[in-house]
Amino acid sequence: MPELPEVEQVRLSLGPHVDGKTILGVRLDLPKMVHYPAPEVFAKAVQGAQITRVGRRGKYLTLHLADDRYLLVHLRMTGALLAGKKGDPEPPYTRLAFFLSGDENLYFTDIRTFGVVELLGQDDKRDPGYEALGPEPLSPELTAEYLRQLAKGKSTVLKAFLLDQSHIAGLGNIYADEALFAAGIRPTRRVNRITKKEWQQVVDGVNQVIAQGLRNHGTTFRNYQDANGEMGDNVKYLQVYHRKGKPCFRCGTPLVQIKVAGRGSVYCPHCQK
DNA sequence: TCATTCACCTGTCGGC
DNA sequence: TGCCGACAGGTGAATG
Ligand SMILES: [Zn+2]
Numbered sequence: 001m002p003e004l005p006e007v008e009q010v011r012l013s014l015g016p017h018v019d020g021k022t023i024l025g026v027r028l029d030l031p032k033m034v035h036y037p038a039p040e041v042f043a044k045a046v047q048g049a050q051i052t053r054v055g056r057r058g059k060y061l062t063l064h065l066a067d068d069r070y071l072l073v074h075l076r077m078t079g080a081l082l083a084g085k086k087g088d089p090e091p092p093y094t095r096l097a098f099f100l101s102g103d104e105n106l107y108f109t110d111i112r113t114f115g116v117v118e119l120l121g122q123d124d125k126r127d128p129g130y131e132a133l134g135p136e137p138l139s140p141e142l143t144a145e146y147l148r149q150l151a152k153g154k155s156t157v158l159k160a161f162l163l164d165q166s167h168i169a170g171l172g173n174i175y176a177d178e179a180l181f182a183a184g185i186r187p188t189r190r191v192n193r194i195t196k197k198e199w200q201q202v203v204d205g206v207n208q209v210i211a212q213g214l215r216n217h218g219t220t221f222r223n224y225q226d227a228n229g230e231m232g233d234n235v236k237y238l239q240v241y242h243r244k245g246k247p248c249f250r251c252g253t254p255l256v257q258i259k260v261a262g263r264g265s266v267y268c269p270h271c272q273k
Numbered sequence: 274t275c276a277t278t279c280a281c282c283t284g285t286c287g288g289c
Numbered sequence: 290t291g292c293c294g295a296c297a298g299g300t301g302a303a304t305g
Binding site for chain 2: 293
């Protein structure tokens with residue numbers, strides 16, 4: 001259930017295991033996770049390809065190949081990319097296995113099986129979600145003015161607006177709630193009634209919580225792990241997520257949980273306006 | 274066209 | 290203890 005900081009940590013931890021390695025072959029235990037091309041075609045097409053580097057955009061990982069093609073990977077809710085020594089038992093819930101040159105393999109594990117992989121060419125605009133991604137947190141493109149313009153004429157609630165990956169790339173349920181707490185704004189506020197000053201608070205809140213998540217190698221609640229099977233430490237620093245009924249760290253008021261945009265959302269009724 | 278809800282899966286937890 | 294619904298770091302399709 002990785003969001004930007006978790007996916008970035010996977011990218012960082014995966015690189016040393018796969019950079020320069022050749023894909024000798026694959027085993028597709030759950031072919032439906034291969035969205036493009038058809039699984040049989042995919043299996044043949046990646047054989048012999050050399051991985052040059054691992055990239056990330058929003059919650060997507062890109063494994064670039066020497067011939068300018070790339071594997072586009074989305075971990076969705078419970079996906080993980082794990083490196084494992086040849087000869088060691090494969091990790092549980094392995095759905096796709098990539099057999100590499102060298103002494104390790106790469107396993108795409110996924111309890112809920114929502115994860116996706118595609119093999120794309122450099123100019124393949126085939127994944128609409130990937131193509132539509134908005135600016136990254138912590139980038140100069142993410143400004144109060146950008147968000148204010150984008151929200152003009154929209155009637156959505158702020159949290160749904162933040163979760164839309166075409167607005168900002170990489171926010172998910174945890175960091176959206178945390179960013180809203182940092183910004184002092186309720187998840188239910190209509191975006192067309194957010195002031196210029198508040199949009200700046202949103203930008204600052206998003207950047208702050210994402211930077212903290214990155215520093216702590218992500219948030220592990222239940223399943224998330226990086227390519228080495230390491231957990232993230234950020235859970236200790238969460239202010240509101242999963243703290244329904246507990247006292248606000250800032251004011252002591254019990255935190256409230258409601259459903260917004262179909263997701264559990266926790267906020268402080270005193271600190272967030 | 275836009276906003277909201279549902280469906281995709283598997284596992285876990287709380288209430289009865 | 291056992292069952293059963295609600296829920297879980299996400300996202301596109303279906304629906305209104
Ligand atoms: Zn408070």
